[in-house]
Amino acid sequence: MARLHSVLFLSVLCYVATAKKILLSTPRMDDSQSSHVTQTYTYVCHPSRFNGLGLNMEYFGYCNKSLPFEVRAKDLVDRLSLTEKVGQLGDQANGVPRIGLPKYYWWSEALHGVSDFGDTATFFNATIPGATINQGKVREADIDKVLKNLYIVLFRLGHFDGSPQFEKLGKDDICSQSHIDLAIEAASEGVVLLKNDNNTLPLDAQKVKKVAVVGPHANATKVMIGNYAGIPCKYTSPLDAFRQAYGNDNVYYAPGCLDVACRDYSLVFPAVQASKKADAVIIVAGIDTSVEAESLDRENLLLPGYQYELIDQISRQSTTPIILVILSAGGVDISIAKNDSRVSAILWAGYPGEKGGQGIADVILGKYNAGT
Structure with a gap:
């Protein structure tokens, strides 16, 4: 647990340190899993984006702006299978097309709890993380907690709803x-x-x-x-x-x-x-x-x-x-x-x-x- 807490702290710290970079950029939502989406969007919860994926955004509580970020983050994480949860922890978040969650590539910024700086350490494929859960070394509840905290920060930064106060900056x-x-x-x-x-x-x-x-x-x-x-x-x-x-x-x-x-x-x-x-x-x-x-x-x-x-x-x-x-x-x-x-x-x-x-x-x- 101590290591998980350290990873969580580092991840949130990296989020805050790069908040300005995120807000002032216009990240591309990668929906390449679907051949129906051709337009580029700068935030997740855009109705037209969901329509392009064949989804109704109203069915997804995590896109409901009236709800607190904590509630929205829980709704999002609860929709994920264990495999999908693990897929969002790396520096290349896989995304989950069935619920409208896009891919996101963060490279070495550790924004999803894991950092790959190249040939500086040993990084494992899905076999090792899966075994740690199956053997009880890491609980799924621990992963849920990490993901919820990370998504709360992303909600705050406008990743899901956009950031109108910054979008018109020139x-x-x-x-x-x-x-x-x-x-x-x-x-x-x-x-x-x-x-x-x-x-x-x-x-x-x-x-x-x-x-x-x-x-x-x-x-x-x-x-x-x-x-x-x-x-x-x-x-x-x-x-x-x-x-x-x-x-x-x-x-x-x-x-x-x-x-x-x-x-x-x-x-x-x-x-x-x-x-x-x-x-x-x-x-x-x-x-x-x-x-x-x-x-x-x-x-x-x-x-x-x-x-x-x-x-x-x-x-x-x-x-x-x-x-x-x-x-x-x-x-x-x-x-x-x-x-x-x-x-x-x-x-x-x-x-x-x-x-x-x-x-x-x-x-x-x-x-x-x-x-x-």
């Missing part, structure tokens, strides 16, 4: 000014100040009129959202943000590298030249998901390719403050910059999101204090 609702401001705030608050010699940061507006923005991530966009990310409203790269702050003519840009692999040393020289024209240099370096990701472990903690050489050459030839910004999820060895007095400040920004460039600029320009 881009303007998602990309509102308050959401944009929140993305900037999150990016700024995620920046970690690692070094700030002689109070270089924030940059002195009276002394710094022109800046150079260089490095493989100087004009980063998609890199900033990492992976497992949604569709951004609009990117603001570090280059974008500094151009907005100083004006296009006062920002000198040279990537120094084609990408984080940074295999072309010939690109280092233009970045060095750009840095000589500025009152301050912002080097945006680091790694990305081509180096670190799920199923992609790093072999070391070093910056790839010629990134160290880029930092070193700019440090040798620039006479103005140098700020190094690192984009990465995992740790990166930046001891060369930490121990170099010519590198005045170092910031770690992680993968700061679609407005990451603005968040980084706000820290460097003093609109947000990363030292607090």
Whole structure:
């Protein structure tokens, strides 16, 4: 029982954590068991959907909106055979066409009590779960309890009745000014100040009129959202943000590298030249998901390719403050910059999101204090 309670708790927790994802999406009801249904529906209890299945929705209490969710969930579970109940527990819920319950594929989100993350554990076919019930190791009443709680959450989330308050949401609702401001705030608050010699940061507006923005991530966009990310409203790269702050003519840009692999040393020289024209240099370096990701472990903690050489050459030839910004999820060895007095400040920004460039600029320009 303790294990069942743990599974139930984890399942409900995962439901809550992904509630926003469910509500803002339009999941497809998979009624492929029936050749009569051709239309796509976004919630279960739609009269036309039941008609297409040859069913009368009025006969199914779980679709009666006037009833409490607990009563509706019990009605639904009571209609299922033991085999059908077990079929709804996995990450791929089989659905039950005879009562209008569609298939639903949740993959690894554990929303139905079982999670399959791939080759990380042992998962059994129906033989093993069936044997546990036949031998009394798991009671059918325990399965009923798990399913009822899971369906109650689905009722609350609009899976069965729809969510009118969310169905009309458009881009303007998602990309509102308050959401944009929140993305900037999150990016700024995620920046970690690692070094700030002689109070270089924030940059002195009276002394710094022109800046150079260089490095493989100087004009980063998609890199900033990492992976497992949604569709951004609009990117603001570090280059974008500094151009907005100083004006296009006062920002000198040279990537120094084609990408984080940074295999072309010939690109280092233009970045060095750009840095000589500025009152301050912002080097945006680091790694990305081509180096670190799920199923992609790093072999070391070093910056790839010629990134160290880029930092070193700019440090040798620039006479103005140098700020190094690192984009990465995992740790990166930046001891060369930490121990170099010519590198005045170092910031770690992680993968700061679609407005990451603005968040980084706000820290460097003093609109947000990363030292607090």
